[in-house]
Amino acid sequence: MNKQLLLGAEAIALGALDAGISGVYAYPGTPSTEITEYIQKQRGSGTHAVRSAWSTNEKTACEAALGMSYAGKRSLVCMKHVGLNVAADAFINSAITGVNGGLVIAVADDPSMHSSQNEQDSRVYGKFAMVPLLEPSSQQDLYLATREAFDLSESLKLPVLLRITTRLAHSRSGVKESAARPENELHSIYAPERFVLMPHNARRQYQHLLDLQPELERRSETSWLNRLVPGTGPLGVLAFGIAFNYVMEVRRQHGLDFPVLQIGQYPLPRKKIEALFSQCDSVLVAEEGYPVYEELLRGFFGGRNIRGRLDGALPRTGELNADSLSRALGLAKKEVLTVPDIVVNRPPELCKGCGHRDLYEALTTVMNLQEEHHVFSDIGCYTLGALPPFNAIHTCVDMGASITMAKGAADAGLRPAVAVIGDSTFTHSGMTGLLDAVNDRTPICVIISDNDTTAMTGGQNSAANGSRILAICRGLGVEENHIRTIVPLKSHLAENIAVLSEEIAYDGVSVVIAERECIESAARKKRNPAAKA
Amino acid sequence: MEINIILAGVGGQGILTIAAVIDMAALQSGLTVRQAEVHGMSQRGGAVQSHLRIADREIYSDLIAEGTANLILSVEPLEALRYLPFLAAEGRMVTSTDPFINMAGYPTMEAILVELHRTGQPVLVNAAELAREAGSVRTSNMIMLGAAAPFTGLAPEALEAAIGRLFQAKGADIVEMNIRAFRRGKLLSQQQATAI
Numbered sequence: 192m193n194k195q196l197l198l199g200a201e202a203i204a205l206g207a208l209d210a211g212i213s214g215v216y217a218y219p220g221t222p223s224t225e226i227t228e229y230i231q232k233q234r235g236s237g238t239h240a241v242r243s244a245w246s247t248n249e250k251t252a253c254e255a256a257l258g259m260s261y262a263g264k265r266s267l268v269c270m271k272h273v274g275l276n277v278a279a280d281a282f283i284n285s286a287i288t289g290v291n292g293g294l295v296i297a298v299a300d301d302p303s304m305h306s307s308q309n310e311q312d313s314r315v316y317g318k319f320a321m322v323p324l325l326e327p328s329s330q331q332d333l334y335l336a337t338r339e340a341f342d343l344s345e346s347l348k349l350p351v352l353l354r355i356t357t358r359l360a361h362s363r364s365g366v367k368e369s370a371a372r373p374e375n376e377l378h379s380i381y382a383p384e385r386f387v388l389m390p391h392n393a394r395r396q397y398q399h400l401l402d403l404q405p406e407l408e409r410r411s412e413t414s415w416l417n418r419l420v421p422g423t424g425p426l427g428v429l430a431f432g433i434a435f436n437y438v439m440e441v442r443r444q445h446g447l448d449f450p451v452l453q454i455g456q457y458p459l460p461r462k463k464i465e466a467l468f469s470q471c472d473s474v475l476v477a478e479e480g481y482p483v484y485e486e487l488l489r490g491f492f493g494g495r496n497i498r499g500r501l502d503g504a505l506p507r508t509g510e511l512n513a514d515s516l517s518r519a520l521g522l523a524k525k526e527v528l529t530v531p532d533i534v535v536n537r538p539p540e541l542c543k544g545c546g547h548r549d550l551y552e553a554l555t556t557v558m559n560l561q562e563e564h565h566v567f568s569d570i571g572c573y574t575l576g577a578l579p580p581f582n583a584i585h586t587c588v589d590m591g592a593s594i595t596m597a598k599g600a601a602d603a604g605l606r607p608a609v610a611v612i613g614d615s616t617f618t619h620s621g622m623t624g625l626l627d628a629v630n631d632r633t634p635i636c637v638i639i640s641d642n643d644t645t646a647m648t649g650g651q652n653s654a655a656n657g658s659r660i661l662a663i664c665r666g667l668g669v670e671e672n673h674i675r676t677i678v679p680l681k682s683h684l685a686e687n688i689a690v691l692s693e694e695i696a697y698d699g700v701s702v703v704i705a706e707r708e709c710i711e712s713a714a715r716k717k718r719n720p721a722a723k724a
Numbered sequence: 725m726e727i728n729i730i731l732a733g734v735g736g737q738g739i740l741t742i743a744a745v746i747d748m749a750a751l752q753s754g755l756t757v758r759q760a761e762v763h764g765m766s767q768r769g770g771a772v773q774s775h776l777r778i779a780d781r782e783i784y785s786d787l788i789a790e791g792t793a794n795l796i797l798s799v800e801p802l803e804a805l806r807y808l809p810f811l812a813a814e815g816r817m818v819t820s821t822d823p824f825i826n827m828a829g830y831p832t833m834e835a836i837l838v839e840l841h842r843t844g845q846p847v848l849v850n851a852a853e854l855a856r857e858a859g860s861v862r863t864s865n866m867i868m869l870g871a872a873a874p875f876t877g878l879a880p881e882a883l884e885a886a887i888g889r890l891f892q893a894k895g896a897d898i899v900e901m902n903i904r905a906f907r908r909g910k911l912l913s914q915q916q917a918t919a920i
């Protein structure tokens with residue numbers, strides 16, 4: 192078959208489709224979104240229909256995938272790194288129950304925080320859950336490794352974590368496809384001794400997981416993803432994930448011959464690593480992410496023959512690249528042009544004509560009249576309201592935290608306590624916090640900026656919007672006459688200011704739904720009316 | 725053979741369309757391609773760039789190393805300067821001179837031109853104007869691609885064929901207009917080269 196030019200994210204999708212998945216469960220998040228979008232586009236075109244609609248959040252996604260696995264079929268879960276925090280309970284415990292049909296969790300980390308709140312390293316979760324973790328370094332290897340991850344999962348009866356980082360997720364390269372295989376038959380199993388995690392079962396299952404660890408290490412030891420590029424000299428390089436690419440780039444560019452051990456499957460292959468250390472006087476540890484394994488290899492006493500992020504050979508934070516590696520390898524820095532002083536930053540901004548703009552215009556007018564004008568907000572396009580000219584919001588921590596932080600601040604006595612949250616973020620993690628506030632009759636005003644889509648990540652369907660958001664608020668117990676709907680448009684400014692003023696002054700839970708379609712998704716629909724909203 | 729290209733612009737300007745044409749042409753020419761893109765937050769009107777690497781052998785790194793870009797192709801003049809450390813000593817700069825101003829402190833065009841001229845012989849393209857002449861401002865990216873074509877290491881015929889395939893679904897008129905734009909850009913580039 193011919194090579195296709197695929198993003199790393201798409202290579203995972205194709206690998207999973209060809210591995211015979213029956214479902215993908217995911218919540219969007221950069222840089223993981225394109226995995227699911229690729230499967231959604233292909234759905235139905237192959238030998239079987241793959242279930243692929245967006246989940247409400249990463250936890251529901253992970254649990255549904257475990258259920259599909261329980262029923263004997265293969266399932267894929269996709270999320271960005273912080274999504275795994277949300278799904279962590281399900282994920283960690285799925286390693287205790289184990290799986291039936293193959294279960295692969297693809298997580299995309301974002302070192303350098305191009306589009307994220309932090310640069311946490313999902314390999315820590317792999318270690319924590321004690322499951323196999325794969326981290327290939329090219330699009331082709333991603334395709335192959337994804338297919339194999341399902342086999343690995345079914346043979347060990349464990350979930351498998353597949354970790355990528357931004358560069359690989361969002362970089363294209365040629366991928367050669369191999370023959371697709373059919374999905375599994377439905378074969379649910381009665382195995383309460385595994386799946387009912389009461390203490391007596393959980394203790395046995397945990398012991399089983401511990402007993403499996405030597406087998407996991409044996410698999411790593413023979414895995415093609417852990418391979419040595421032979422070489423000579425006193426220095427060796429241990430290159431994890433796509434750090435391998437940068438190391439090899441420098442090695443070729445400068446005609447060097449040091450040995451490189453690439454790590455793409457965890458737990459660590461102890462024998463292969465021992466061989467590298469015994470061959471070399473010192474080893475540079477290059478990890479795309481936290482210095483997770485550098486720290487482990489150094490041990491408590493520092494490991495004097497180890498170099499890496501912890502001794503400053505490589506920068507402690509951010510993505511690696513060929514330049515940081517050539518410096519770590521002691522190569523002279525090239526003379527290059529500098530960025531002229533006149534080059535000012537160009538931060539992202541809300542689109543011209545976006546409804547969030549009109550909401551913030553009304554809201555800042557109201558809040559500027561208050562002595563305390565704190566606005567707790569959340570994650571989405573509307574977070575851009577933190578930047579000039581709006582400077583309208585004062586927090587953005589994790590999905591859903593606007594409502595709960597406003598509640599806590601109100602509990603502490605802050606008046607008014609205002610939250611701004613998007614529709615998708617509200618259904619992801621806002622609803623439960625709102626229930627807390629209702630149960631406590633906490634005086635907060637929650638503004639749901641409902642643009643009918645998950646805009647920040649490219650316009651995926653939200654789990655609920657419009658009248659359903661209204662019904663959810665009502666169902667959670669918000670008083671009928673304190674659920675108000677406004678239309679964030681210039682022409683409605685005076686009216687919107689009035690509604691916001693009233694509800695912010697209310698001494699109880701109020702919700703204002705600012706409802707207007709995202710202009711980007713409206714434009715998309717106009718360009719392509721056939722496309723599903 | 726190895727060609728490293730930095731594509732630069734502002735989120736929403738469509739630099740990935742240019743990348744798609746170059747990719748297609750390179751693949752059809754039997755070459756290896758690796759192309760790193762920016763998705764996410766910055767696409768909302770922020771600075772975006774794409775690292776495009778073409779070679780006749782395996783390519784390891786998705787990112788271009790400093791001082792090794794053969795070409796910076798920018799659809800916005802200030803964005804062109806943001807990536808100067810990547811430009812190789814003998815590398816070429818091709819940029820649109822149409823500013824996109826959506827932030828405070830945007831420098832004067834004179835100041836930008838002074839800096840652009842530090843790169844030797846920049847190819848400066850009045851892309852919007854030429855695109856209108858070619859039939860639509862929407863062809864401005866193909867004007868830019870045409871102006872950069874001589875520095876891509878790819879045959880113009882291969883690039884034109886790729887434009888044909890990319891716009892095929894939109895009809896023969898759109899294909900023709902974009903090829904016209906490509907040729908107009910290429911002509912400008914050749915004129916600027918001989919003028920020096």
Ligand SMILES: Cc1ncc(C[n+]2csc(CCOP(=O)(O)OP(=O)(O)O)c2C)c(N)n1
Binds near residue numbers: 219
């Ligand atoms: C746990 C977690 N999952 C996913 C994301 C990625 N993410 C950031 S914003 C966003 C979309 C928010 O959509 P919405 O609340 O509707 O706001 P909009 O962007 O439409 O204004 C997503 C999915 C994240 N930051 N954290």
